[in-house]
Amino acid sequence: MRKGELTRAAILDVALDLASRDGLEGLTIGLLADKMNMSKSGVFAHFGSREDLQLEVLKLYHHRFEQEVFFPSVKEPRGIQRLKSMFARWVKRVSVEVASGCIYISGAVEYDDRPGPIREELMAMVGAWQGALLRCVKQCVECGDLKADTDPQQLVYEMYGLILALHHDARFLRIPGSLGRAATGFERLIETYRNPQTPSAVVAQQ
Amino acid sequence: MRKGELTRAAILDVALDLASRDGLEGLTIGLLADKMNMSKSGVFAHFGSREDLQLEVLKLYHHRFEQEVFFPSVKEPRGIQRLKSMFARWVKRVSVEVASGCIYISGAVEYDDRPGPIREELMAMVGAWQGALLRCVKQCVECGDLKADTDPQQLVYEMYGLILALHHDARFLRIPGSLGRAATGFERLIETYRNPQTPSAVVAQQ
DNA sequence: TGGATAATAGTACGAGCGTTCGCAATTCTT
DNA sequence: AAGAATTGCGAACGCTCGTACTATTATCCA
Numbered sequence: 183m184r185k186g187e188l189t190r191a192a193i194l195d196v197a198l199d200l201a202s203r204d205g206l207e208g209l210t211i212g213l214l215a216d217k218m219n220m221s222k223s224g225v226f227a228h229f230g231s232r233e234d235l236q237l238e239v240l241k242l243y244h245h246r247f248e249q250e251v252f253f254p255s256v257k258e259p260r261g262i263q264r265l266k267s268m269f270a271r272w273v274k275r276v277s278v279e280v281a282s283g284c285i286y287i288s289g290a291v292e293y294d295d296r297p298g299p300i301r302e303e304l305m306a307m308v309g310a311w312q313g314a315l316l317r318c319v320k321q322c323v324e325c326g327d328l329k330a331d332t333d334p335q336q337l338v339y340e341m342y343g344l345i346l347a348l349h350h351d352a353r354f355l356r357i358p359g360s361l362g363r364a365a366t367g368f369e370r371l372i373e374t375y376r377n378p379q380t381p382s383a384v385v386a387q388q
Numbered sequence: 389m390r391k392g393e394l395t396r397a398a399i400l401d402v403a404l405d406l407a408s409r410d411g412l413e414g415l416t417i418g419l420l421a422d423k424m425n426m427s428k429s430g431v432f433a434h435f436g437s438r439e440d441l442q443l444e445v446l447k448l449y450h451h452r453f454e455q456e457v458f459f460p461s462v463k464e465p466r467g468i469q470r471l472k473s474m475f476a477r478w479v480k481r482v483s484v485e486v487a488s489g490c491i492y493i494s495g496a497v498e499y500d501d502r503p504g505p506i507r508e509e510l511m512a513m514v515g516a517w518q519g520a521l522l523r524c525v526k527q528c529v530e531c532g533d534l535k536a537d538t539d540p541q542q543l544v545y546e547m548y549g550l551i552l553a554l555h556h557d558a559r560f561l562r563i564p565g566s567l568g569r570a571a572t573g574f575e576r577l578i579e580t581y582r583n584p585q586t587p588s589a590v591v592a593q594q
Numbered sequence: 595t596g597g598a599t600a601a602t603a604g605t606a607c608g609a610g611c612g613t614t615c616g617c618a619a620t621t622c623t624t
Numbered sequence: 625a626a627g628a629a630t631t632g633c634g635a636a637c638g639c640t641c642g643t644a645c646t647a648t649t650a651t652c653c654a
Contacts, residue, residue, distance in 0.1 A: 222642090291498075291560070336569055336572055354514075390631095391620085391631070428613095429633065438612060438613090
């Protein structure tokens with residue numbers, strides 16, 4: 183690996199930290215150069231433009247999210263167990279991000295009315311994650327873990343709400359115990375949609 | 389009313405629009421002056437600083453929120469009816485803000501890690517609203533509309549999550565039908581916590 | 595090890611930011 | 625209507641931003 187690629191990776195790593203804290207839109211080349219003990223132009227040269235830098239940071243974040251949340255969960259068997267794993271890892275990740283900030287969430291606010299490639303990329307990523315959740319819920323219905331009349335979109339919507347509330351209450355309002363409330367909310371959610379004819383689901387409930 | 393106060397109010401009105409769209413941090417005096425067909429210094433003179441302007445915008449938003457959501461709801465009789473009114477008006481307000489943006493929500497992301505008077509003010513306002521919801525839920529428990537073992541904080545948490553998800557899915561992802569999902573989620577929520585020994589609550593359900 | 599190539603620093607530019615200040619124009623008051 | 629007070633404009637300041645260009649230094653490969 184050449185030196186250039188190495189420093190580029192190091193820059194992106196620091197940039198992800200900064201963007202998590204201040205938002206993608208708050209990410210600035212000057213501050214990034216300071217943190218890297220480099221000149222502005224030295225940092226800039228690794229990316230064609232600030233927007234390219236932001237896109238790379240976004241991709242890096244997505245990659246880490248997949249690595250920490252998605253991939254370990256799809257190793258779990260289909261059904262409620264996998265869904266629980268997805269949510270648990272998601273909560274864990276966000277609860278860590280309570281200190282650093284979640285780019286999917288802050289990005290959703292920053293780019294809800296700012297067209298361009300970053301918005302497109304962000305929408306695609308968040309959409310992909312919601313899509314993965316949706317597929318998992320549908321599998322839960324198919325295999326009988328959840329009621330047949332379950333509305334998958336509705337369930338995903340409410341799961342997302344629990345995570346957003348966690349981010350809001352824990353990171354912004356600094357209310358203690360938010361993590362437990364997310365977990366409690368999820369359990370109640372699952373309980374509502376659980377198929378009473380499948381006691382095996384109860385057993386699978388660790 | 390003197391002319392100065394009149395233009396000041398007009399400026400704040402436009403500023404609220406801009407801040408809803410671009411966030412409080414994205415609110416800029418130059419753009420505001422353009423929209424007002426005034427000079428930058430002319431606009432600036434009405435406020436001691438940009439931060440003061442932002443604080444005034446925040447207060448104006450809070451006032452409108454109270455006017456549209458809170459005050460009409462406290463006229464409803466205590467209990468589940470008032471809670472339903474609060475949520476319904478809240479949803480209605482946010483669904484309008486899907487086009488313009490909600491400052492409570494965008495502000496929570498913008499100022500989750502930015503200390504200062506704006507964060508303090510914002511936290512106080514959001515805290516006050518959550519406090520009002522909390523009191524209302526407690527009254528629901530006291531008057532028997534909701535189960536005695538209801539955790540009020542938990543219920544408020546989940547209500548907030550439904551609203552955040554609405555803002556996220558409708559404004560950022562532009563998913564149709566999100567409004568209905570918020571309503572459905574709330575109904576399920578109430579159903580879970582409803583006191584089965586109080587059929588009167590079912591009657592009150594419009 | 596020497597020459598080609600890549601990586602970084604330095605400087606400068608134009609734009610936009612919040613803010614200051616002095617002056618002109620308008621509005622209010624009596 | 626005249627004087628006083630308020631209101632708004634225009635220009636300028638210092639700052640930071642992203643970006644372009646040039647020169648110097650470090651790294652890679654034969």
